[in-house]
Amino acid sequence: MMRLKKSAMALGLAGLVSAAASTSASAAGELTLCWAAWDPANALVELSKDFEKASGTTMKFEFVPWPNFADRMLNELNSGGKLCDLLIGDSQWIGGSAEGGKYVKLNDFFDKEGIKMEDFAPATVYAYSTWPKGTPNYWALPAMGDANGWFYRKDWFEKPEIQAEFKAKFNRDLAPPKTWTELKDIAGFFQGREVDGQKVYGAAIFTERASEGITMGATSALYSFGFNYENTSGKYDMEGAVNSADAVKGLEFYKELYKCCTPPGYTDSYMGEGLDAFKSGQVAMMMNWFAFMPGMAKDEKVGKVTGFFVNPGEKVAASTLGGQGISVVANTDNMEGALAYIKWFAQPDVQKKWWSLGGYACHNTVLNDPAFKDSQPFAGQFLEAMGGVKDFWQEPAYASLLQAMQKRLHDYVVADKGTAKEALDALIVDWTEVFKEEGKL
């Protein structure tokens, strides 16, 4: 019995010591920032070293691979976990996180610290910070501008024999496409061709089923063809917008591109698979986020032979929005430290360094700098893309809306189920059901 008592006391003491240790670490200023595991996250680790030096805070990072990012982080927020003090969450989460009290509203803090939203690109403030959309209620600071863009093999495009053959076939020079029709011509031209002794394919596009891949990919075509979510903004009147003739054409086109011009087995592919296909010299063009362009430009193998172009238009110029804002998680134990990080991050000098390290700053000081366009081979395209971005629903029920679209698009594009019109009609039925459940219809 005495032995038991002693063991219990030892255990209790150990528990107290460890609790005290964790409290003192927190008091000394430890912050955990959560984000996706990708190239820009490494740049942020580098950038945050300046914050550590300036504030004495120890920065910890929790980066989750993209396919699991939403699941992992939304579970964390919904379960009231204390893993993250700061979260760079996807733009679509803002409605749910704001209404669910998961993020801290930053208006008072911005006013107190003199942080002005007018100093950031309007499209990024609208998409990454505001809820309800477009109102001056801020839940995040624009952190990482991003849009879906394109990468291409400059060296293949410049080969004289390929150029000559392309011109003979299409009666125009082989150059980065301005429209989706041109893009499909180029992709079809390269499909199955032998380049440098290797069989290559046309384009790597998004077809992933589980998370958001095919939606992000297909909307890049849909937006350009004239797809809209509503006839009147905020009215949820989707009939005639979601399934308009233009939208049907856009979806049919995306399927044609998938069928004609992607590598074999490209049925469930997103960012990682695209990067693999492009870097290994399998495809002439790759759809992927601007966020990967700095890393690709520096890539030892293909960096010098890679060019970039903005998402082609068809009826209108438009790009699918990516990117995120940085938010303070409401139940953080280190609110002061988290807000101090936001204040530091919003400084123009920090934003400049962020861009130089490979992060897409959204601050006007960076974007309006006359030298910005020439600072990187993709900087001009980034500005152009951000001028015409469109985002998915940012409603609190965004996950239900997204899953419905993933299913309908994958069923039609990859699994050959029904027609484009039927897929979009079914999507309206799904979305109507969700909005009815939400009490918005």
Add this chain to the structure above:
Amino acid sequence: MSDVRTTGMADRAVLATPPSMARRVRGLSDRAIAWLFIAPTMLLLLAINIFPLIWTIQLSFTNYRANRTAEAKYVGFDNYVAILTKSDVWEAMQATAHFVIWTIVLQTVIGFALAYLIDRKFRGHGFWTTVILIPMMLSPAVVGNFWKFLYQPQIGLFNYIISFFTGIPPSSFEMLGSVSLAPWAIIIVDTWMWTPYVMLICLAGLRSIPGYIYEAAEVDRASPWRQFWSITLPMALPFIMLAVLFRGIENFKMFDMVNLLTGGGPGSTTEVASITLKREAFEKWRTGYSSAFAIILFVTVFGLANIYVKALNRVKQR
């Protein structure tokens, strides 16, 4: 009903307790000591089985969402009606049934055949038994990932083997991306992984048949074929049925392998019930709805398993 059962258990525990034990613990009756021993297990069962089950049943009658702050509203049987009338759910149930039936058929036939072969004592049969058992010792995550590579149309070994035997170009078919092949791709992997398990149970059944029965049959000049149908199969049948029960329950809940190989795709072709349930519960956060779905699945498995166990008992009594 449960009180009667637990009292019975307590009484049995009392009977099993040596008298010296009661004498050692002063001031406690034998019954109290019995309860003391049973209590931790009972509490654990209540905490991790009974309480969540009751909680889930309660949630299934509400519109509760775990990611919202709004109060849950009682919606009666709405969730159950919505699930049972939704075509997507029935498609998922069909995909589940296709997967369960074919994996059971293949695993039982191949598993029993392997057990029958292994049961013949031949040189190196111990080594081959170990080799055959390897797949079931691997983690499903590992199996899912490496089969994904094997099925890759450009570099995958599986496509090259098929190409070698049939002459079909390896890049011309996609095991995981084709609507007609993807369900079979998953069945192949599950069969590869779990046939050894069925084999093991069948082997136990075959080894339990006393040798003198075969000796008597041989004295009666029964042919090997006759011996198989009249002795081997009937006597091993309870074991085979047990293996079918285990695999059936397990595959009805199948999630990991499907999630790793196809994620339910292409489209919704391989979206089995557990994938749909996960999407509703942890992606769309429709907690009430997904609780109702979980209860429906639970009742289905529980009901089918009970009917099956009754049949199994009848076979054993023969």
